Amino acid sequence: MPRKLTHQTKSLLLVAFLLLIWWFTPVFFKRWTNIAFHEFQAPAWTGLSYLRDLRSYWVLRSYRKSELIEAGVEMSRLNAAYMLRNQQADFLDREIERLEAFYEMPSYEQFHYEVARVVRRDLTAWWQQLVIRKGVNYGIKTGQAVVFSGGVVGRVSSVGAYTSTVELISSPHFRAAAHIEGDERPVEFRGGDNPGLLPATGHVSTVPADIIATLKEPVRLTSSRLGGVFPDGLTLGWIYSLDPSPDGLFQTGKVMLDPRLKHVREVAVLIPFEPRPGAEEQ
Amino acid sequence: MSDNGRISILFLLNLLLYFLAGELNFYLAHWAVHLHLDALLIVFFGLYVSRTSSLLYTALLGGLAGAMNPLAGGTYIIGYVCLWMYFVWCQRRIRRQNSIHVRAATAVGQLLWMLVLVLFDGTYQWGSTAYWGRFLTELLLSTVVIYLLAWPWCRFQKKFLYTLGWDLEALPPPH
Numbered sequence A: 001m002p003r004k005l006t007h008q009t010k011s012l013l014l015v016a017f018l019l020l021i022w023w024f025t026p027v028f029f030k031r032w033t034n035i036a037f038h039e040f041q042a043p044a045w046t047g048l049s050y051l052r053d054l055r056s057y058w059v060l061r062s063y064r065k066s067e068l069i070e071a072g073v074e075m076s077r078l079n080a081a082y083m084l085r086n087q088q089a090d091f092l093d094r095e096i097e098r099l100e101a102f103y104e105m106p107s108y109e110q111f112h113y114e115v116a117r118v119v120r121r122d123l124t125a126w127w128q129q130l131v132i133r134k135g136v137n138y139g140i141k142t143g144q145a146v147v148f149s150g151g152v153v154g155r156v157s158s159v160g161a162y163t164s165t166v167e168l169i170s171s172p173h174f175r176a177a178a179h180i181e182g183d184e185r186p187v188e189f190r191g192g193d194n195p196g197l198l199p200a201t202g203h204v205s206t207v208p209a210d211i212i213a214t215l216k217e218p219v220r221l222t223s224s225r226l227g228g229v230f231p232d233g234l235t236l237g238w239i240y241s242l243d244p245s246p247d248g249l250f251q252t253g254k255v256m257l258d259p260r261l262k263h264v265r266e267v268a269v270l271i272p273f274e275p276r277p278g279a280e281e282q
Numbered sequence B: 001m002s003d004n005g006r007i008s009i010l011f012l013l014n015l016l017l018y019f020l021a022g023e024l025n026f027y028l029a030h031w032a033v034h035l036h037l038d039a040l041l042i043v044f045f046g047l048y049v050s051r052t053s054s055l056l057y058t059a060l061l062g063g064l065a066g067a068m069n070p071l072a073g074g075t076y077i078i079g080y081v082c083l084w085m086y087f088v089w090c091q092r093r094i095r096r097q098n099s100i101h102v103r104a105a106t107a108v109g110q111l112l113w114m115l116v117l118v119l120f121d122g123t124y125q126w127g128s129t130a131y132w133g134r135f136l137t138e139l140l141l142s143t144v145v146i147y148l149l150a151w152p153w154c155r156f157q158k159k160f161l162y163t164l165g166w167d168l169e170a171l172p173p174p175h
Helices: A008-023 A027-060 A063-101 A259-261 B003-031 B038-047 B050-066 B076-088 B099-120 B129-165
Strands: A111-122 A128-132 A143-149 A151-159 A163-168 A173-180 A184-190 A203-210 A220-225 A237-244 A252-258 A266-271
Touching: A008 B050, A008 B076, A027 B003, A027 B050, A111 B003, A128 A151, A128 A266, A143 A184, A151 A220, A173 A237, A203 A237, A259 B003, B003 B038, B003 B050, B003 B129, B038 B050, B038 B076, B038 B099, B038 B129, B050 B076, B076 B099, B099 B129
Parallel strands: A151 A237
Antiparallel strands: A111 A128, A111 A266, A128 A163, A143 A151, A143 A266, A151 A163, A173 A184, A173 A220, A184 A203, A203 A252, A220 A237, A237 A252
16 A cells, blocks of 8 residues: 655645746746736835835924025035036037037937936845836836946846836946046956945956056046946046056956945936937938 | 635735845845845745645745846745745754744755855855855844744744634644
8 A cells, every 4th residue: 555645745746846847937938927026016115115205205304494494505505516517518518519520520429317216225245236216117228327426336237117127336247348547448347346344346357557556546447438338437436456467468456336335325327318310311 | 714815814924024124125235234034934834834825925925036136037936945845844853832943944944045045146256255254244144133033923923823713733733
């Protein structure tokens, strides 16, 4: 007479059966399931972020009038400074356009900024990503650059209907072309070292041998448009020391990233302006 | 209410815990640490209500957690289901009435799951001391928090089931 199966054996067989089904499930169905699970929970994460905003609102409401007036005065000073800088920027833009037309050069890619609140932060030892509160509904696409006041945040790794996932520059999977400030030669940046309780760092390689970085005079690592994602000149991080690579031709070093990356609350996605239909023919 | 209905309510409770853990991690990111509470989501399903519906809910939780992470599709579903199996295996090897046993089994489950993540994350940072430092920080934090929370969380769910008319203590352990 065959032995009766124990409860645990039955459970094991059930698990094995489920895993077998999953193994033979077509990839497109697995992909669809992943998207469905993401979209299913996205409203809940968005709702939580709205609750956070509401709490911040009530915290701000508790400020005294005198504190708000002080903040208002400070803001108006900042506004005045930025208005002056805008005028300067307008002048420089016109100058760039004039020179581009004069030398018949291709123009720089133009972007508009789509500001989005951060809904979720996943900064683990294995991946570093943010979920933001805008998706396909705002024209965001995979691969677009994401920035904040401190420089580059990362790039959009996946887009949902109402949310997007941003891979941070501190993520071990992140790679980008970069420049040392004031130097046109490209270098390679990759994210990676994220020690717990400390600011994140990245790595830079293929740095020309004549570049010098010291603790007293660190060099700024900026983004490069060579990768086709970021515009030129946005801060990636700071390099405090460089070591020669084994071949002696290049140097490698550690890049200190902005510590505000860990608690950024609002970011801007750089969405390239689509060329007008027929603009090239003209 | 049917048993499956009661298990569905437990699933909703665990779903709430899942979102709370995400919210907590939002703030913990300030200190560059992440709290992994995966074993806590599954322990009750595996250790006390090992029915087919609880396995399906475990797979659902795995699907939800996996969709928010960049790992290959299905890693979390498979991992959570295996973790459920580990807790079923624990049923006859620990005393489920003993808080230390339940706490230790859950912490070990979390440890195993994080070791699986080390193997399957695909970043190949095994040579970096910073990576292992970060991993050990998260492992220590997560297992300590899970050790502290596992028993109260299971007891709360047991009492909750009791109020719904299902006395788990009165049932003999499954054979």
